[in-house]
Amino acid sequence: MKNIKLLHSPIDYTRNKYLKIISYAFLIILYLPILNLVIFSFNDSKRNIVWRGFTSKYYEKVFDNQILFDAFSNSLTIASLSTIISTILGLSTAICLWKFNFYLKKYYDLALLFPIIIPEICMGVSMLAFFNFINWPSFEIWPLSLSTIIIAHVSFIFPIIAIIIRSRLSILNNEILEAGIDLGASNFQVIKLIVLPFLKPAIIASFLLAFTLSLDDFVVTFFTSGPNSVTLPVKIYSMVRFGITPEINAVSTILILIIIISTYFVIKFLTKNNRALTK
Amino acid sequence: MANAWGLKNKLFILLLIPGLAWLLCFFIFPIIIVFSMSFGQKVDIIGIDYNWSLHNYFRAFNGVYFFTLFKSIIISSITTFICLIVAIPVALYISFSSTRIKSILLISIMLPLWTNLLIRTYSLIAILRTKGHINSSLEYLWEASNRALNFLNLANYNIFNNNFIPLDLMYNNFAIILGLFYIYVPFMIIPIYLVLERFDRNLLEASYDLGANHFQTFFKVIMPIIIPGIISGIILVFIPCLGSFIIPDLLGGADSQMIGNIIERQFKSANDWPFGSALSFILIYMTIIVISVRYIYSKLYSKFYIRGMYEKY
Numbered sequence: 303m304k305n306i307k308l309l310h311s312p313i314d315y316t317r318n319k320y321l322k323i324i325s326y327a328f329l330i331i332l333y334l335p336i337l338n339l340v341i342f343s344f345n346d347s348k349r350n351i352v353w354r355g356f357t358s359k360y361y362e363k364v365f366d367n368q369i370l371f372d373a374f375s376n377s378l379t380i381a382s383l384s385t386i387i388s389t390i391l392g393l394s395t396a397i398c399l400w401k402f403n404f405y406l407k408k409y410y411d412l413a414l415l416f417p418i419i420i421p422e423i424c425m426g427v428s429m430l431a432f433f434n435f436i437n438w439p440s441f442e443i444w445p446l447s448l449s450t451i452i453i454a455h456v457s458f459i460f461p462i463i464a465i466i467i468r469s470r471l472s473i474l475n476n477e478i479l480e481a482g483i484d485l486g487a488s489n490f491q492v493i494k495l496i497v498l499p500f501l502k503p504a505i506i507a508s509f510l511l512a513f514t515l516s517l518d519d520f521v522v523t524f525f526t527s528g529p530n531s532v533t534l535p536v537k538i539y540s541m542v543r544f545g546i547t548p549e550i551n552a553v554s555t556i557l558i559l560i561i562i563i564s565t566y567f568v569i570k571f572l573t574k575n576n577r578a579l580t581k
Numbered sequence: 582m583a584n585a586w587g588l589k590n591k592l593f594i595l596l597l598i599p600g601l602a603w604l605l606c607f608f609i610f611p612i613i614i615v616f617s618m619s620f621g622q623k624v625d626i627i628g629i630d631y632n633w634s635l636h637n638y639f640r641a642f643n644g645v646y647f648f649t650l651f652k653s654i655i656i657s658s659i660t661t662f663i664c665l666i667v668a669i670p671v672a673l674y675i676s677f678s679s680t681r682i683k684s685i686l687l688i689s690i691m692l693p694l695w696t697n698l699l700i701r702t703y704s705l706i707a708i709l710r711t712k713g714h715i716n717s718s719l720e721y722l723w724e725a726s727n728r729a730l731n732f733l734n735l736a737n738y739n740i741f742n743n744n745f746i747p748l749d750l751m752y753n754n755f756a757i758i759l760g761l762f763y764i765y766v767p768f769m770i771i772p773i774y775l776v777l778e779r780f781d782r783n784l785l786e787a788s789y790d791l792g793a794n795h796f797q798t799f800f801k802v803i804m805p806i807i808i809p810g811i812i813s814g815i816i817l818v819f820i821p822c823l824g825s826f827i828i829p830d831l832l833g834g835a836d837s838q839m840i841g842n843i844i845e846r847q848f849k850s851a852n853d854w855p856f857g858s859a860l861s862f863i864l865i866y867m868t869i870i871v872i873s874v875r876y877i878y879s880k881l882y883s884k885f886y887i888r889g890m891y892e893k894y
Contacts, residue, residue: 313677313789316674316678316682318674318795320670321673325670325674325686328667332689332690332693333689335701335705335708335763336701336704338704338708338714339703339704390599391600391603394595394596394597394599395601397596398600402593402596402597410601413609414600417604417608419868420868421821421823421864421868422821422824423824423825423861424824424864428608428611428612428615429607431611431615431618431854431858432607453607457604457607460600461604464600489592514695518696520699520827521698521826521827525848535699539699539827542699542831543831546703546706551707554697554700554704557697558697558700561695561697565692569688
């Protein structure tokens, strides 16, 4: 009767207490700093070490701060415009790579991966060098002053969108396309009437993903932003360099919240499947 | 693709041109500029002489810059190794959890990836700084134990020093490694988890049935299977670590800098763009080397290992 202790199989690793302790300790460590940041954004103390009671005054301060508000509206403008451009570019590239075989296609595929794999800082400095090289004018007028950042963002976001949409296209059932062509549809009609409706959830997801990536980016923006085009992460960076204040915690909490909400929808739309059209 | 469409289509041009043009103008061309700049030389504040010399590369491989380059590689390797050690048990635990818990755990691992890098680094500062949470908790414990000693009339023995000396948790290499680990560890967990998700659990049953213990099963069965995941994870962690500059900038001190900080300084304050370009290109070369090693390895792996496994048994 010695073996009566072994009630579960040895491969049931979830019952292994060492694995369990390591995993949950890891998760706690992963979340502790962020939770700390969120909780202390409500702390009624300038030095922000000891909890001195609940307050929302730092949020009010953030909303009253004109510079922060400008940075935030810059961020939103950049994110919206680069989202639109990169979704269009990513969608067309994905469909092109999916349905057409052409000379050097393999290398085009590889070249599209490059903006994603090279270190972000290299991307940033190359954009900086580029705008300097061609003497890109530093526009004073509002949306144009953000043009450098928008271009830089699109350059690294649209390949990601292309990859996501292409992976969705790979599960599209080809028979439906053939049926469409058999019934006399042109290629353009096939794309408009079959492919685009099929891709709708993926396009919405890419839209939100591009928005998140752009809103969240710091490194590339840091190198391409000028004095007239400060975004929220760049502003947060300059605030952090001056020290720790509850205001930074409040701004960060707002940014985290926006990004988590949009990510939730990204996941929701990406996992949505149209059964009739998939393989 | 079995039924690719003809290229004479207007649609093809319409779909190809926007992406290709954008990639050429706003990615390939800037990279070429940086590439040619890396062989140039700074002549005055704005002038750059493109004289195609290797001067900048020699400079990067000498003295303090070479030391920093070497140190960046060491720090990134240590971080990658720590990530690996933590990621394997966590990935194992996640992949064996029930479906509901699994999705919760996976989202909890992914969620920090979506929060801003800068904000997460900032959140670490609040914990690590001299008057941060770790030090104030330690100080509290220190004083509490001193009080207890007083109460027990043991204070004369001076077991604890009267004044608490805060630990230096920030502005050193330890802080950088901790920060890099904290930011990039999800990138290690996810690929390992994806491999664990696919493999045949019967192999584990067989291993235990044949009398192996946890250790033997881990090193002889699980480890060989998850190697592709580990390699992807190493690439996903090592490359961003090598090029990171916010984390060493905010958490590291004056003498703990990484290659990213030097690049940033060349472009933002020191204004020596050719040298910065050369350093950026060294980073890009290293990325390419790491990725091609992985590519060659995956070719060899599928050629020898998988085939060997099935043929032998």
